[in-house]
Amino acid sequence: MGCACLVFVMVLIGAITRLTESGLSMVEWRPLIGALPPMSETEWQRVFDLYKQTPEFQKENFWMSLSDFQTIFFWEWAHRLLGRLIGLAYGLPLLLFWICRKIPKGFGWPLIGMLFLGGAQGYMGWFMVQSGLVNEPAVSHYRLAAHLSLAFLIMACLVTTALRLNPHWVKNTPRPSLITHLWGVLGFYILTVFWGAYTAGLDAGLLYNDTFPKMGDHWIPYEMHLYSPLFVNFFENHAVVQFAHRWLAILTFLIGISFTARCIKQGALSLPSTLLGAAFLAQVALGITTLFTHVHIVPAVAHQGTALLILVLIVINFVKYRTAK
Secondary structure, three states: OHHHHHHHHHHHHHHHHHHOOOOOOOOOOOOOHHHOOOOOHHHHHHHHHHHHOOHHHHHOOOOOOHHHHHHHHHHHHHHHHHHHHHHHHHHHHHHHHHHOOOOOOOOHHHHHHHHHHHHHHHHHHHHHHHOOOOOOOOOOHHHHHHHHHHHHHHHHHHHHHHHHHOHHHOOOOOOHHHHHHHHHHHHHHHHHHHHHHHHHHOOHHHOOOOOOOOEOOEOOOHHHHOOOOHHHHHHHOHHHHHHHHHHHHHHHHHHHHHHHHHHHHOOOOOHHHHHHHHHHHHHHHHHHHHHHOOOOHHHHHHHHHHHHHHHHHHHHHHHHHOOOO
């Protein structure tokens, strides 16, 4: 659970890094010696010169001085440093428990698997950054979605494993029908997160900032048929990507709220199911606020953090209402 908290902070810092356009400031991937920031004026100038060779500097940030560069460098460095610290916070105790033979039966491979997921996440982060160092000053929104989704998967695995290790944290109340409902919630939630990542990666949230749920004067954006075939618009067309995220979010909200209502109807309302409903309400409010404030950093970071909190609550509800074996 401690590592899960660190991952939560990591996701928030990742959001700040993206929103401050700091993610392409570090053009080197040095997993070991890269933990330290530049320690001298000469080293700062060296990394700044490397940044000057990137499309982002040449096309957008050519006005930057060294002090301006240091500001955006900080967030990307902090993001990568926390990633390394999470690896140590998870890996070193795991090694100690393994040596002392304290790993419970059946948990060995899952625990090792999460360690490999963390390593894969580090590589995915660099793979994402590389896509913005070639021609265009922006990372691939597909790679961004993969990077974010992997972080969410790691969080789900951590929380699930923690609850399995200590089942007394959540008192089991078997409700098969609620579990079926939760699968629906999870399915639409995953789709919403994917299109949220596409929206962020394409900066699609900067369009249609004055109306909701309509897109300007229309229910469906007039750009809907910009690309052919039609389905490509849902992945590449900025306006349509935001449109898809909006309506997936609304459907997910309705299904999530109906889950809490179903718990009330069945007399199974609990703290986790109540918090899940409240989190969905907060998430919709934060999403609309993010839109109307032209993706202001505070509501945007809170929007991403609440999305991860919803995942944690879905996992906890799965554990609480699972069918007893």
